[in-house]
Amino acid sequence: MTQDGNVPADASDDQEWLFELVRCPITHEDLMHAATEMIEQLQCKQRDSKLLNRIGITVEEPFEAGFVNGSQTWFHAVRNGIPTLVPSEAIPLNESAPTT
Numbered sequence: 001m002t003q004d005g006n007v008p009a010d011a012s013d014d015q016e017w018l019f020e021l022v023r024c025p026i027t028h029e030d031l032m033h034a035a036t037e038m039i040e041q042l043q044c045k046q047r048d049s050k051l052l053n054r055i056g057i058t059v060e061e062p063f064e065a066g067f068v069n070g071s072q073t074w075f076h077a078v079r080n081g082i083p084t085l086v087p088s089e090a091i092p093l094n095e096s097a098p099t100t
Contacts, residue, residue, distance in 0.1 A: 022083070022085065024067075024069035024070075024074055024076070024085075024090075025076075025085050025086070025087045025090070026054075026069070026074055026087050026090055027069050027070070027071065027073070027074065029069040029070035029071060030069070030070050031067040031068065031069060031070075031076065032067065032068060032070070033065070033066075033067060034065065034066040034067060034068045034075060038066075038068070038075070038093075039063075039064075039065060039066055042063075042066070042075060042091065043062075043063070046059055046060075046062070051091060052091070052092075053088065053089050053090060053091055054074075054087060054088050054089070054090045054091070054092060055088045059077075059089075059091060061077075061079060062079070063077035063078055063079050063084075064078060064079070064080075065077075065078040066078050067083060068093065072093055073092065073093055073094060074090045074091065074092060074093065075090065075091040075092075075093055076089075076090055076091075077089070077091065
């Protein structure tokens with residue numbers, strides 16, 4: 001991103017510049033790409049109908065990737081290339097993740 005807040009014309013397709021702007025909507029921490037292993041584990045739980053979002057609803061819509069916050073307590077799914085950054089749709093990564 002340029003100093004005036006614009007995205008440079010030569011921004012790469014992977015849009016790493018987005019990480020400078022977007023934060024976890026719950027903790028306000030930086031986001032990073034979720035590891036392939038983590039995504040596969042979450043997808044397995046989803047197939048078994050055991051994957052719940054922040055408000056306790058079973059996650060049914062498939063996702064191909066995701067982001068995690070800096071403390072690795074919340075997963076934010078990417079669906080059709082679009083990050084889902086709605087707090088209620090975040091997926092807790094451990095039992096002790098706060099729900100509020």
